[in-house]
Amino acid sequence: MRPFFSFVQKEFFHIFRDKRTMLILLGMPIIQMLLFGFAISTEVKNTKVAVFDPSKDASTRLIKERLQASNYFDLAEELTDPGQINDVFKDGNIGLVVVFSEGFASDLRHTGDASIQLITDGTDPNQASLITAYATGILTACQQELAGMAEVSGRIVPELKMLYNPQGESAYNFVPGVMGMILMLICAMMTSIAIVREKETGTMEILLASPMRPIQIILAKMAPYFVLSAVNLATILLLSAFVLHVPIVGNLGLLVAVSLLFIFLALSLGLLISNVVNSQMAAMLVSGMGLMMPVMLLSGLIFPIESMPEILQWISAIVPARWFIAAVRKIMIQGVEFHAVAKEVGILALMTGLLIAVSLKNFKTRLS
Amino acid sequence: MNQEWVIEAEGLTKCFGAFVAVDHLSFQVKRGEIFGFLGANGAGKTTAMRMLCGLSRPTSGKGTVAGFDIYRQAEEVKKHIGYMSQKFSLYEDLKVWENLRLFGGIYGLKDREIAAKTTQMLQELNLEGERDALVRSLPLGWKQKLAFSVSIFHKPQVVFLDEPTGGVDPITRRQFWEMIYRAADQGITIFVTTHYMDEAEYCDRVSIMVDGRIKALDSPKNLRNQFQVPTMDDVFQRLAREAKRKGD
Structure with missing residues (x-):
């Protein structure tokens, strides 16, 4: 065991000596969490609303008040002419235009059929549909209120409820995603670079001519990054719980166990990369492009897997981060027990086994 | 034999x-x-x-x-055996003593042995002042001598x-x-x-x-x-x- 510990110590010397890399390693999760948490927000909050209200009656006033009162919308402008609608969108401040019909209240009272138009900016369809959904929710509530005033009864009013994330906060979605991305990147990229560096500088030959066994070299290379990843995992979970207020509903032990499995998987992936490339540059490119892109695009971090074309859904099945992110979402946000994530954990374990087997075999053949 | x-x-x-x-x-x-x-x-x-x-x-x-x-x-x-390769075989971003410690450890030497041998070896090489220097900062000739000393550190x-x-x-x-x-x-x-x-x-x-x-x-x-x-x-x-x- 002595050679092993000497080697791990040396790996830590390497890491601590390279202050810049260490800063990136430990700072990246913090920056990404804050970036996703505060800058890149997909939720609807204080969206500016313009209103065209030729009717100006009690009903329209009520609706406007309700919109203003909600956290989602701010009444910014009263339009005087429907021709202005196009312009306010082009100015870019307004996210929603509400157009009431002429004689809104009387229509409502006499025919029970007043019309209201919600206009959104379709250049960002996701945001547009979110805004429409929130506005519709408020209108439904108003309708109920107005119906009460008009003493018309017997309407079915759907009450909407988002389980597990009542406020629809995007942090609930991206915290698992960022965990998947950071752990994958740091483990795989750093391990592959660390091993390839030994090849590049020629020190690998010295190591192989020493009594250290290849498996010891590999494990000793992985150990420091395993520790660093665990630190990152803790950082992410603390930030998400105390800064972004995403609660960990499920079992923390289970969450950590699944994360450690994923870290191990990413480390073996890094080992595999280090077997196929011969320069640090190539290792960085392969792990940067080859891992980052699939994790960003195909893991469900940004684009929901359910809405992908079928072929992409198949491809996404081989992206480990997809299964990890799904499992973390279930455990962290939904608070499920182990049996509910057994499938994801099983797939991750299988992938890990496969990667280790392949990369160990490769590492050995390099020696003979 | x-x-x-x-x-x-x-x-x-x-x-x-x-x-x-x-x-x-x-x-x-x-x-x-x-x-x-x-x-x-x-x-x-x-x-x-x-x-x-x-x-x-x-x-x-x-x-x-x-x-x-x-x-x-x-x-x-x-x-x-000891082995010194064509390419330079010490870690450039580690200090002199850290390199010695690593190779001593790899060959299973005990801490006390490593410390004693390190002092003795640096004296022989006239490198006592460079104990805490990064290998990168040494001239090539010194590095080669150091690498050779490392390759026979464990008395092969x-x-x-x-x-x-x-x-x-x-x-x-x-x-x-x-x-x-x-x-x-x-x-x-x-x-x-x-x-x-x-x-x-x-x-x-x-x-x-x-x-x-x-x-x-x-x-x-x-x-x-x-x-x-x-x-x-x-x-x-x-x-x-x-x-x-x-x-x-």
Whole structure:
């Protein structure tokens, strides 16, 4: 065991000596969490609303008040002419235009059929549909209120409820995603670079001519990054719980166990990369492009897997981060027990086994 | 096990596909001698050396190093040899003492031994002041001397040096060979490849490889007499001219 510990110590010397890399390693999760948490927000909050209200009656006033009162919308402008609608969108401040019909209240009272138009900016369809959904929710509530005033009864009013994330906060979605991305990147990229560096500088030959066994070299290379990843995992979970207020509903032990499995998987992936490339540059490119892109695009971090074309859904099945992110979402946000994530954990374990087997075999053949 | 021979090779062969890099190599190296392993680029020196170090598996033939079979006891072989490669073999971003500590640890030395040997070694090299210096900041000649000291740090029976003096100035080369002599005096067998024919003269015995085979093996003096030429360089030129392989 002595050679092993000497080697791990040396790996830590390497890491601590390279202050810049260490800063990136430990700072990246913090920056990404804050970036996703505060800058890149997909939720609807204080969206500016313009209103065209030729009717100006009690009903329209009520609706406007309700919109203003909600956290989602701010009444910014009263339009005087429907021709202005196009312009306010082009100015870019307004996210929603509400157009009431002429004689809104009387229509409502006499025919029970007043019309209201919600206009959104379709250049960002996701945001547009979110805004429409929130506005519709408020209108439904108003309708109920107005119906009460008009003493018309017997309407079915759907009450909407988002389980597990009542406020629809995007942090609930991206915290698992960022965990998947950071752990994958740091483990795989750093391990592959660390091993390839030994090849590049020629020190690998010295190591192989020493009594250290290849498996010891590999494990000793992985150990420091395993520790660093665990630190990152803790950082992410603390930030998400105390800064972004995403609660960990499920079992923390289970969450950590699944994360450690994923870290191990990413480390073996890094080992595999280090077997196929011969320069640090190539290792960085392969792990940067080859891992980052699939994790960003195909893991469900940004684009929901359910809405992908079928072929992409198949491809996404081989992206480990997809299964990890799904499992973390279930455990962290939904608070499920182990049996509910057994499938994801099983797939991750299988992938890990496969990667280790392949990369160990490769590492050995390099020696003979 | 023959106490006199510390390296024995018999019909050692390495093929890469159809290409025979090392062709039935047979030779012995005496305990405590300085054995020069010469050959042009591409003659198969490095491949042969890698087989003896357990870095590469022979296609056929037999070999023992320090009394251990290079096929079946590669791990034991590795414990009893030192190796200094062509490329620079210390960690540039580590301090001098950190490098020593690492290699001491890899070869299973205890903390106290490592500390004592580190102090002693740095004194011999006149590098006490550089204990905390990054290896990167040392001149090439110092690095090479340090690398050699590291390769014999654990008192191996044999040390393999693959072109250890490439790129250093004549004075440093001279000092380097003095270190080699000191190590040999302590009973460490030196197995060294080199391009410099003046260095060949310093060896007890030399072998000259051409196209994967040993063409000549004797003391420098006997080889000069055998070929009736004044220097080892002439011997080498004579033999290397027969080579069919192109150097790379």
